[in-house]
Amino acid sequence: xxxxxxxxxxNERFEDAFKTEFSKFLDSGYYILGTNVSAFExxxxxxxxxxxxxxxxxxxxxxxxxxxxxxxxxxxxxxxxVLVASNTFIATILAVKQVQLVPVLIESDAxxxxxxxxxxxxxxxxxxxxxxxxxxYGQIAPMEAINKIASKAGILVIEDAAQAHGAxxxxxxxxxxxxxxxxxxxxxxxxxxxxxxxGAITTNNDELAAVVKKLRNYGTxxxxxxxxxxxxxxxxxxQASFLNLKLPTLDQDNAxxxxxxxxxLSEIKNDKIQLxxxxxxxxxxxxxxxxxxxxxxxxxxxxxxxxxxxxxxxxTAPHQQKALPEFAKLRFPISEKLHQEVVSIxxxxxLTDDEVTSVIKxxxxx
Amino acid sequence: xxxxxxxxxxNERFEDAFKTEFSKFLDSGYYILGTNVSAFExxxxxxxxxxxxxxxxxxxxxxxxxxxxxxxxxxxxxxxxVLVASNTFIATILAVKQVQLVPVLIESDAxxxxxxxxxxxxxxxxxxxxxxxxxxYGQIAPMEAINKIASKAGILVIEDAAQAHGAxxxxxxxxxxxxxxxxxxxxxxxxxxxxxxxGAITTNNDELAAVVKKLRNYGTxxxxxxxxxxxxxxxxxxQASFLNLKLPTLDQDNAxxxxxxxxxLSEIKNDKIQLxxxxxxxxxxxxxxxxxxxxxxxxxxxxxxxxxxxxxxxxTAPHQQKALPEFAKLRFPISEKLHQEVVSIxxxxxLTDDEVTSVIKxxxxx
Ligand SMILES: Cc1ncc(COP(=O)(O)O)c(/C=N/[C@@H]2[C@@H](O)[C@@H](OP(=O)(O)OP(=O)(O)OC[C@H]3O[C@@H](n4cc(C)c(=O)[nH]c4=O)C[C@@H]3O)O[C@H](C)[C@H]2O)c1O
Ligand SMILES: Cc1ncc(COP(=O)(O)O)c(/C=N/[C@@H]2[C@@H](O)[C@@H](OP(=O)(O)OP(=O)(O)OC[C@H]3O[C@@H](n4cc(C)c(=O)[nH]c4=O)C[C@@H]3O)O[C@H](C)[C@H]2O)c1O
Numbered sequence: 174x175x176x177x178x179x180x181x182x183x184n185e186r187f188e189d190a191f192k193t194e195f196s197k198f199l200d201s202g203y204y205i206l207g208t209n210v211s212a213f214e215x216x217x218x219x220x221x222x223x224x225x226x227x228x229x230x231x232x233x234x235x236x237x238x239x240x241x242x243x244x245x246x247x248x249x250x251x252x253x254x255v256l257v258a259s260n261t262f263i264a265t266i267l268a269v270k271q272v273q274l275v276p277v278l279i280e281s282d283a284x285x286x287x288x289x290x291x292x293x294x295x296x297x298x299x300x301x302x303x304x305x306x307x308x309x310y311g312q313i314a315p316m317e318a319i320n321k322i323a324s325k326a327g328i329l330v331i332e333d334a335a336q337a338h339g340a341x342x343x344x345x346x347x348x349x350x351x352x353x354x355x356x357x358x359x360x361x362x363x364x365x366x367x368x369x370x371x372g373a374i375t376t377n378n379d380e381l382a383a384v385v386k387k388l389r390n391y392g393t394x395x396x397x398x399x400x401x402x403x404x405x406x407x408x409x410x411x412q413a414s415f416l417n418l419k420l421p422t423l424d425q426d427n428a429x430x431x432x433x434x435x436x437x438l439s440e441i442k443n444d445k446i447q448l449x450x451x452x453x454x455x456x457x458x459x460x461x462x463x464x465x466x467x468x469x470x471x472x473x474x475x476x477x478x479x480x481x482x483x484x485x486x487x488x489t490a491p492h493q494q495k496a497l498p499e500f501a502k503l504r505f506p507i508s509e510k511l512h513q514e515v516v517s518i519x520x521x522x523x524l525t526d527d528e529v530t531s532v533i534k535x536x537x538x539x
Numbered sequence: 540x541x542x543x544x545x546x547x548x549x550n551e552r553f554e555d556a557f558k559t560e561f562s563k564f565l566d567s568g569y570y571i572l573g574t575n576v577s578a579f580e581x582x583x584x585x586x587x588x589x590x591x592x593x594x595x596x597x598x599x600x601x602x603x604x605x606x607x608x609x610x611x612x613x614x615x616x617x618x619x620x621v622l623v624a625s626n627t628f629i630a631t632i633l634a635v636k637q638v639q640l641v642p643v644l645i646e647s648d649a650x651x652x653x654x655x656x657x658x659x660x661x662x663x664x665x666x667x668x669x670x671x672x673x674x675x676y677g678q679i680a681p682m683e684a685i686n687k688i689a690s691k692a693g694i695l696v697i698e699d700a701a702q703a704h705g706a707x708x709x710x711x712x713x714x715x716x717x718x719x720x721x722x723x724x725x726x727x728x729x730x731x732x733x734x735x736x737x738g739a740i741t742t743n744n745d746e747l748a749a750v751v752k753k754l755r756n757y758g759t760x761x762x763x764x765x766x767x768x769x770x771x772x773x774x775x776x777x778q779a780s781f782l783n784l785k786l787p788t789l790d791q792d793n794a795x796x797x798x799x800x801x802x803x804l805s806e807i808k809n810d811k812i813q814l815x816x817x818x819x820x821x822x823x824x825x826x827x828x829x830x831x832x833x834x835x836x837x838x839x840x841x842x843x844x845x846x847x848x849x850x851x852x853x854x855t856a857p858h859q860q861k862a863l864p865e866f867a868k869l870r871f872p873i874s875e876k877l878h879q880e881v882v883s884i885x886x887x888x889x890l891t892d893d894e895v896t897s898v899i900k901x902x903x904x905x
Contacts, residue, residue, distance in 0.1 A: 179568070181567070181568025185565075199550065201547070202546045202547025204735050230736070233757070267769065270768050271768065271770065360571070368564075368570045370775060394861075397853050398855060398860070399629050399855075399862035402636050404599065404600075405597040407736055409775070410735060411735055412735070489764060496767050
């Protein structure tokens with residue numbers, strides 16, 4: 174059996190270090206917003222090349238607090254519109270709704286799975302205040318075009334970088350440093366994953382960083398002094414200690430993912446399976462390797478029968494989810510087709526060459 | 540030095556067990572909503588004597604999800620009023636505001652520090668839909684009177700049980716089982732504290748439990764199927780594993796806290812220090828031991844100089860916080876006076892008899 178993702182094997186590489194850190198953690202008697210979190214915030218800011226990183230409880234909260242922060246800074250107000258992908262994990266859209274902003278869904282490009290740039294441009298109105306690109310599957314969104322549109326319109330760009338830790342845009346800047354602020358998730362399955370929930374905000378904006386630091390901690394400016402209506406969304410010390418141990422291996426892990434992707438791309442040869450495009454650059458960190466198959470259900474059954482794990486990212490388009498009835502009548506033919514056809518095959522830095530060979534062989538025999 | 544709270548010493552008692560569980564946790568490769576969380580949910584529900592427990596990210600989210608859950612069930616709607624204490628940790632009030640309900644603050648009783656029942660009764664109008672008592676400092680609120688008022692008005696009662704794990708009301712029911720739903724916090728300093736953030740909802744309402752289970756997990760009814768606009772607020776597996784190991788000691792710890800409280804109450808004899816009232820029952824679990832001193836600042840300096848840790852719960856009344864400008868003009872003379880005078884002295888299950896003696900001696904010499 175080749176599992177879709179073997180998290181135990183991924184984390185086993187750090188097990189001894191985790192245990193040592195765990196002992197130190199217990200000795201410290203300090204579990205919330207202590208030195209592990211601040212060390213991680215410094216390290217991750219440096220890694221992304223940004224001025225500030227603020228650890229939070231999860232990726233959804235990271236996005237939400239970014240938007241809430243900009244509301245407090247007076248850049249956004251209730252009812253403002255946020256352009257988001259119609260093809261994304263629903264959290265991107267939930268974050269927008271949770272802060273009383275209005276998500277406006279954008280059709281996808283069939284090749285990149287990301288924003289259709291002309292569709293994006295067409296939806297800019299006086300009400301549009303934010304563009305929120307998601308670096309889906311680990312591939313950086315077309316930021317040059319997006320930033321150009323945003324700067325012309327005088328609006329914010331907030332990256333959903335939950336799937337793209339370490340991706341480098343056009344060999345210059347990293348995900349997390351390509352807009353006004355970015356939200357990361359450290360959900361265990363992410364390229365940089367904690368052993369529980371975790372998230373972070375990155376930004377070069379001093380004011381925003383200061384505000385979100387308060388917002389994650391009940392809105393307190395100092396102990397028991399509440400400046401804003403904040404939430405409780407803190408990165409746990411223990412999770413930060415794991416992330417501190419894993420961050421140094423992220424680039425190497427991403428390189429390994431790209432290597433596997435290159436083998437998949439050159440060795441999978443089956444007309445029934447449509448492979449993603451990839452230019453070979455660091456623009457993509459292959460959080461997921463997603464193929465398209467018209468006979469999806471049949472294909473997944475075949476994989477299961479052949480002991481290959483697979484998942485669907487994602488089976489249902491956000492506008493067709495029960496939670497978002499306001500979009501039920503909208504049509505995004507490309508996004509809908511993608512949702513009907515996408516299948517994620519095994520991808521992780523601990524897949525062996527033999528396992529990759531075996532996945533390729535099974536796909537070629539479909 | 541006698542610290543206000545020695546969390547390292549509290550948790551040291553479980554250190555070997557924590558390490559064993561940590562190894563198992565690493566071996567499992569399963570970090571989110573797995574067997575530790577469901578085991579804790581069953582154990583804590585049984586402990587509280589309720590049908591359901593739902594683990595969430597923290598105490599603030601527990602309260603918020605309870606209210607959100609009742610909104611989804613059609614029992615509450617935007618703008619409905621919630622009666623809350625004017626003397627509480629601000630999170631109680633933040634939870635109400637975060638779900639677009641309107642907090643209505645209630646004056647305190649000078650003896651119990653809790654609701655002034657006649658003030659509570661006077662504020663019931665057609666708009667009032669919830670009473671949200673907080674079992675402040677570990678003492679159960681006057682639930683009989685509260686439930687009577689609520690049932691007459693046909694409204695909900697939601698306990699903020701963040702400070703009262705294991706308290707037993709009138710020798711019958713536990714905190715968490717005294718209303719329509721309850722929110723607990725497992726912040727590390729709580730009587731049952733995790734080693735990071737954590738929280739839980741308890742309820743006997745099947746429908747509510749089902750809804751909040753979805754709401755904590757992006758609003759999903761099943762994987763990738765979103766029924767509601769949910770949040771991400773999950774109790775981490777690793778934190779649940781710590782709580783599972785600590786829960787069996789909670790009653791013993793609470794008994795020890797009461798023993799210390801009894802010594803404080805009988806041995807502290809100083810006219811400048813006003814002691815809390817206590818009937819000797821299990822109604823109180825002494826999360827905090829809070830005295831009142833007119834010369835608070837001077838007293839705290841004195842304690843510090845004499846190497847006794849102290850904290851203020853809380854220095855600023857919620858209606859005087861910058862975050863809540865809508866209440867700035869309100870006056871709650873008793874709550875305000877309490878905020879001016881309260882000082883929390885050392886209280887924990889690991890204080891030694893000698894330390895307690897020393898605290899008493901220092902207070903008596905003030
Ligand atoms: C673009 C974007 N924006 C915002 C967010 C929100 O961030 P968040 O709030 O941090 O979740 C996401 C999150 N995105 C992810 C989403 O992509 C999806 O990720 P997924 O990889 O499909 O998740 P999964 O199926 O639970 O795990 C993948 C595999 O790993 C195995 N596993 C998993 C766990 C947790 C384990 O402990 N042990 C295991 O063995 C089981 C599966 O085989 O679902 C998650 C709950 C979200 O956090 C996003 O993609
Ligand atoms: C009624 C009510 N409703 C809702 C809530 C919200 O629940 P929450 O969202 O889970 O916080 C609360 C929370 N209530 C508490 C609140 O009472 C207050 O608690 P506190 O005991 O004063 O907290 P503290 O000063 O941080 O810690 C106490 C002592 O413990 C030491 N310490 C602390 C930590 C964290 C550590 O790792 N190591 C240490 O040595 C330092 C201090 O000496 O502040 C917290 C942040 C809230 O979670 C509440 O009281």
